[in-house]
Amino acid sequence: MTNERPTTLLAELTHRCPLHCPYCSNPIDLLRAEREIGTEDWKRVFTQARELGVLQLGLSGGEPMIRKDLEELAAHARGLGLYSTLVTSGLGFTRKRAEALRDAGLEHVQISIQDSDPASAERIAGTSSVKQKQAAIALVRELGFAFSINVVLHRANLDRVGEIIDMAADYGADRLELANTQYYGWGLRNRAALMPRREQVVRAKEIAEERIQRYKGRMQMLFVLPDYFEDTPKACYGGWGRFYIVVSPDGKALPCHGAYVIDSLEMPSVREHSMNWIWHESPAFNAYRGEAWMKEPLRSCHDKAKTFGGCRCQAMALTGDAANLDPVCSQSPYRYLIDQALEEYAGPEKYVYREVPAAPVAAVAEPETV
Amino acid sequence: MVAISLEAVPRLWRLARIEYDPARQRPVLLYPEGAVLLNETGRAILELVDGTRSVARIAAELSERYQTDVTEDVTEYLSRLAERELIQ
Numbered sequence: 001m002t003n004e005r006p007t008t009l010l011a012e013l014t015h016r017c018p019l020h021c022p023y024c025s026n027p028i029d030l031l032r033a034e035r036e037i038g039t040e041d042w043k044r045v046f047t048q049a050r051e052l053g054v055l056q057l058g059l060s061g062g063e064p065m066i067r068k069d070l071e072e073l074a075a076h077a078r079g080l081g082l083y084s085t086l087v088t089s090g091l092g093f094t095r096k097r098a099e100a101l102r103d104a105g106l107e108h109v110q111i112s113i114q115d116s117d118p119a120s121a122e123r124i125a126g127t128s129s130v131k132q133k134q135a136a137i138a139l140v141r142e143l144g145f146a147f148s149i150n151v152v153l154h155r156a157n158l159d160r161v162g163e164i165i166d167m168a169a170d171y172g173a174d175r176l177e178l179a180n181t182q183y184y185g186w187g188l189r190n191r192a193a194l195m196p197r198r199e200q201v202v203r204a205k206e207i208a209e210e211r212i213q214r215y216k217g218r219m220q221m222l223f224v225l226p227d228y229f230e231d232t233p234k235a236c237y238g239g240w241g242r243f244y245i246v247v248s249p250d251g252k253a254l255p256c257h258g259a260y261v262i263d264s265l266e267m268p269s270v271r272e273h274s275m276n277w278i279w280h281e282s283p284a285f286n287a288y289r290g291e292a293w294m295k296e297p298l299r300s301c302h303d304k305a306k307t308f309g310g311c312r313c314q315a316m317a318l319t320g321d322a323a324n325l326d327p328v329c330s331q332s333p334y335r336y337l338i339d340q341a342l343e344e345y346a347g348p349e350k351y352v353y354r355e356v357p358a359a360p361v362a363a364v365a366e367p368e369t370v
Numbered sequence: 371m372v373a374i375s376l377e378a379v380p381r382l383w384r385l386a387r388i389e390y391d392p393a394r395q396r397p398v399l400l401y402p403e404g405a406v407l408l409n410e411t412g413r414a415i416l417e418l419v420d421g422t423r424s425v426a427r428i429a430a431e432l433s434e435r436y437q438t439d440v441t442e443d444v445t446e447y448l449s450r451l452a453e454r455e456l457i458q
Binding site: 051220 | 384385387389390391392393394398400401402403404405455458
């Protein structure tokens with residue numbers, strides 16, 4: 001049980017996506033369309049989440065525009081009073097659908113940009129997308145949506161962070177989120193190809209700080225430092241099961257979008273349980289609340305009420321035990337794993353591109369005619 | 371923090387709106403990727419932030435309503451929101 005109320009629901013409507021970005025935090029085992037929950041399931045989830053206290057809704061994925069019922073879901077969310085953000089690549093954001101989304105009451109559109117350099121942007125996305133993104137951005141502006149751009153930073157684009165920021169300002173973004181890659185899912189698989197040099201990160205931070213002042217009053221900017229380069233862990237989403245709920249395309253509720261890696265926990269399904277039960281009663285959401293689960297050296301840490309020992313998912317993915325202190329922490333006996341990873345900046349540039357698996361090939365084929 | 375001037379005519383950030391939250395039984399200011407719960411004072415002030423009233427006028431109206439000079443509370447509250455760019 002908890003006295004906290006969730007504030008944010010991230011609805012991962014689908015894993016399907018026209019882009020193949022190697023830093024994607026979606027799980028390696030991406031779900032195909034037939035595993036996705038339906039329109040009525042999502043509407044029920046939104047209604048129950050609102051009753052629970054959720055204020056912000058992220059309509060995300062994968063690429064949420066692939067869902068044909070997106071307009072209906074956006075309208076339902078607005079009817080509940082939720083503030084919705086569409087998190088999109090911009091692909092599929094056509095005039096007809098953009099107008100329908102606006103009429104449905106969608107307020108905020110966040111479009112991802114891979115790089116300011118078009119050739120690099122196409123390489124990172126693993127497909128041609130720059131022109132379609134530009135068209136989507138023009139529509140977002142024309143139709144008066146609140147408009148954010150988000151950029152995931154890594155070795156291949158960090159040196160252009162100044163140009164990227166200027167480009168976002170030219171595009172007329174109200175907000176710009178610059179997030180250094182967090183290594184989950186595909187991002188972890190591609191870590192050696194994404195890892196920047198420390199000098200790149202330091203320089204990018206300086207440039208971002210200068211631009212934050214330059215664009216003050218015109219474009220809000222957020223520069224999220226990569227936790228690998230720090231020595232105290234981040235309180236992931238304000239702590240496990242405190243403010244944040246993710247629902248995956250197949251209806252699994254998670255306290256964090258990386259929590260699927262914690263295979264000792266059964267993530268509750270919205271098909272079987274109410275959001276109220278999931279938030280208050282489910283073993284998964286209660287697993288790392290409070291301090292009882294904490295081990296040394298976290299238990300004796302004077303910052304434990306602030307950092308909660310960092311990210312459970314990162315502890316699981318890198319140390320094999322989600323109850324361990326996040327290895328990013330300088331006090332973690334596993335910090336050497338992070339320091340080793342930081343040496344990967346010299347790793348190969350080749351990406352393993354994100355792919356949703358193809359439908360299984362039928363074992364029995366039609367007999368060949370000879 | 372820079373204090374907002376009494377002559378300023380604040381309005382809510384274009385991207386923010388006030389919604390009532392039945393779960394917390396409180397008004398809440400919503401904006402992209404964020405929310406601020408409003409207390410009684412906050413709501414009373416923000417109801418008057420409409421792009422036509424000056425800070426001085428908002429303070430005067432509320433001082434009259436509460437029968438005490440609240441100018442300092444009003445400017446401090448609005449300065450904090452301006453710092454976060456939630457009012458312009």
